[in-house]
Every structure is written in C-alpha cells, then in structure tokens.
Amino acid sequence: MAEEIKKIMFTVRKAPHGTIYVYEGLEVKLIMAAYDADISVVFMDDGVFAVKKGQNTKELGIKGFEATYGALVDYEITKVFVDRQSMEERGMTEDDLVVIGEDEDTEEPIKPQVVESDAIAAMMAEQHNILAF
C-alpha cells in the first residue's frame, strides 16, 4: 500500500533579520523540498518582511537571503502564501513582494500568493505537521 504524501506547512512569523530563525528556516525548506512531502510556506505577522523585495543587508554585515527566495519555484516549492492582513498592517502591497520563480511556459514571474487569514486557517487544518520559524 502506497503511503500517502504528508502535508507539511512552514510558517514564517518572525522578522527576517535580527535573529537567525528565518534564515535557518529557509535552509530547512530547501532540504525538505527534496523529500516526498507536500510542502507549503506561509508568511505572516512580521514574517511578511522576509518576502519584501529590495532588502539590503550590507550594513548588517550579513550575506542576506532574499535572492534565495527567487529560487523557491526551482526547488519545487510553489505553494507560497502571504497573509494579506499581516502585509497590509505593515504598509506593504503585493507590489512589494519578491519574485519566487518564473512560469516554465510563459516565463512570467511568479510571486507569493496573497491570501486571507481564514484561508490560511483552513490550510493549517489540513496539515500533517507545521513547522514555525
């Protein structure tokens, strides 16, 4: 009997800089994407800042990882969501979001999908496990 593919969600709720949680959390996503699991990622609360384009970490003296988000689709991480309320509370719009890859056929840039909180709650309820960073 074939094992069912397990749904695993990552939530990113912390600001991208100041602590290492979000950066090391990104490393987990890239590894887990190589396994047989149904991966999704949700950016919410201060985590929405992680997917704000145009981050400059030079003055922080760290490499930064914004560019890595641009490869999420290449890693077959395509279910990437941003909580609309968190985004709007922080003065961000969809235009502020990073590109996470491009469409294979049209070469159109792919961005995280902005969704309402109740949609996120519904997705959470379906998960086998959730990892928060």
Next chain:
Amino acid sequence: MKLAVCIYEGPYNHAASDTAYNFIQAAVQKGHEIKGIFFYHDGVYNVTKLMEPPQDDRHIANRWSALGATGIDIVVCIAAAKRRGIVDDVLVPNVRISGLGQLTMMAIEADRLVVFGD
C-alpha cells in the same frame, strides 16, 4: 501517538530545552512513542560535553544523553552545529550529528512534530 520534538533554543538561556525535556518525560510515561528529538538553531548547544554547570544545577547535556541511552534517537543538525562550532568530538554520548533530512523524516513519520522555542 508517535511524537517528534524539535528544539530551537540553547540551554540555560531559555526554558525551551527544559520544557521539551519535561514534555518528553511525561509523554513517555503516558505511553507515547518518541520518534526522535532534533536540535536546531542554538538548540545544538544543548548536547555539548564541554558545558560544566554548577554542581547544584541540572546538567542539561547529561540529561539529554541519559534520555538518548533509553533508545530515543537524538539528532543534532550538522549545518546548525558547524556554524556554531559544535562537532562530533564535543557531543555527549547517545547523540548523533546528522542532516535536516532527519528532521524531515521525523516530520513525515510522527503524528505530531512539537517545536519548542521562540
């Protein structure tokens, strides 16, 4: 229930390690199966034998080692460990260093993955 535990925080500085330890003890007593314990972020500092806490305090690394001796798989993330100077040589017994794939397997195999940390 099959449980896996992931610990994000270092010892003594944060309650996460103590809380996780107590959680695991209680879960085992209740008959739950612990599929594994994974140390990530500063959590990798929990199992270094270089720590030497005051005699009248709990020895967090030895406590985890004793838990590992009962057969529970305790894994330290190699990427997080290397970044922080934690290598095989400094680990307490009954703990192993391995990759994030181990956390992935725990997340897939366990009914619940319980994360302790901020």
